[in-house]
Amino acid sequence: MRWARARRWLGIAFVVAVGALVANVARSMDWGAAWHALQRVEPATLALAAALAAASHALYATYDLIGRHLTGHGLAAPRVAAVGFISYAFNLNLGALVGGFALRYKLYGKLGLAPGVVTRVLGYSLLTNWLGYFVLGGTVLLLRPPALPPDWELGRSALRLLGGALLLAAAGYVSLCAFARRRSWRLRGHELVLPPLGIALLQLAMSATNWALIAGVCHVLLGRTLPYPDVLTALLLAAVAGVVTHLPAGLGVIEAVFVALLGARLGQGPVLAALLAYRAVYYLAPLALATALYFALEARGRHKAAAAH
Template identity: 80%
Template sequence: MARPAAVSQPGRARAWWPTLRRWLGIAFVVVVALLVAKVARQMDWGAALDAVQRYDAATLGLAAALAVASHAIYSTYDLIGRHLTGHGLPPARVAAVGFISYAFNLNLGSLIGGVAFRYKMYAKLGLSPGVVTRVLGYSLLTNWLGYLALGGTLLLARPPALPPDWEIGRVGLRLLGAAMLAAALAYVALCAFARRREWRLRGHEIVLPSLRVALLQLAVSCISWALIAGICHVLLGRQLPYTDVLTALLMAAIAGVVTHLPAGLGVIEAVFVALLGARLGQGPVLAALLAYRALYYLAPLALATALYFALEARGRRS
């Protein structure tokens, strides 16, 4: 009687992979739960609740509506990636992934939220890592394209008055603004006039969008950033010009990215106080930012966490 053939090493690896993938998925869920708990412990809930309660219903309602609109617009960034990559996932599921990853990105940092969540959730939905990388790249490009355009325009036309101990002056800010605006316009021009539309970088295919898509990226990103600044402007009592609040937000955003602190804890507050505290007072600025964090960071995080675990449970049942 013939002996059965030995199982090949590749066959054994394939047999182990489903079990390993399940355990990796469980580990990811546990890590997410621990990170959410850590953020919850770091937040001064009493101060945030007190700050929110000081506002009247109309102010809170307007700020909350702006927050919903901004998150909704950000969720469309991955739909642009869906169009450019041609994958066939339903738009509602793509928007859900965009919302969940953005909420976690705000609170836990880009590596966990913007990157890890997209790869994890899109892999469950059947997308290959290469496609996910392209979707992620287009989403990041969309987000920062509007930042460059808005920030460059503001710094070039109306640079803010910086504290004396900041090394860069108004001339430096205008030069920085010109460079930022030039970068955004160069991308749009490249999409409009470039003859070569495809490149390969480290095994990944990069397809240059059409001018129409590039203008759409620019528009939705500018609107999203403008809405975020609108939340802060409303919570600050509209006592300052909107453009000053927008400038402070954009400078705080890049400071948060540079410092790599989850949720930009302390960084956003420091920049806002430095730029706006002399005119409004440190207390009102910090109170407004606490309310802003509650509405734009924490409330969406709670919803995204519930939605993520609901989708995980549904996936396991399936």
């Protein structure tokens, strides 16, 4: 009980701290310089960033195929990938409750999957996503902790401890998949089944590659003038800050973290310009495509329902 209460207050304190950071950085942001810097982004740079973004979205769309394999449901792989892509694009822009959860249940339900199966598919996808995050985040924090702004009050020793904890958590999951004798549990009526070691390693490889691709988009748009590990670190910290604050699309949070960590070396204008371009190629363009695909699936479903009657 005490740990649960302490964890709740720690979460509240983190949200307040991130909110204060966002407000402080937003007041000092030079949006005029950002607009001028954005106008100077080369078309070739945007094209490369868009290609990396497309590769990332295509890879994430296959996460649900792991759940398809482990649950044994019979939906065709292209349909599963379509649901994964649509859900991810809406998740990025509208939040996890809308895209990651509600939309998945709705789309899979219309395709005939029972809620329990959808829950397991969703669970495996979440595990896949965060397993790679733990490995990459743990590695960069342990080996190359960033120099945080003084008002963050978190030293490099604490970051190294956090990095070690993330790596231990990832290693614990992989070890369970490899050596645990008991392979399933029931939690609130849902069965949790450990995948075999090969699947766990595949989850790790897919997720780590995806996070690396996302950081690659940011690195390209930042002009490749900063070391890639520094950009990766900023992205990983911004991602978890965005999740904790529950702001749709991490609005303001991503910008605040990137400016705080990289703005002094590159300038606020170029950093903000890169992030505006990043939102365009990684958030908005996929959302437009996902919206069109969603309505196409809806129309196809209505046509089949009418034909059946």
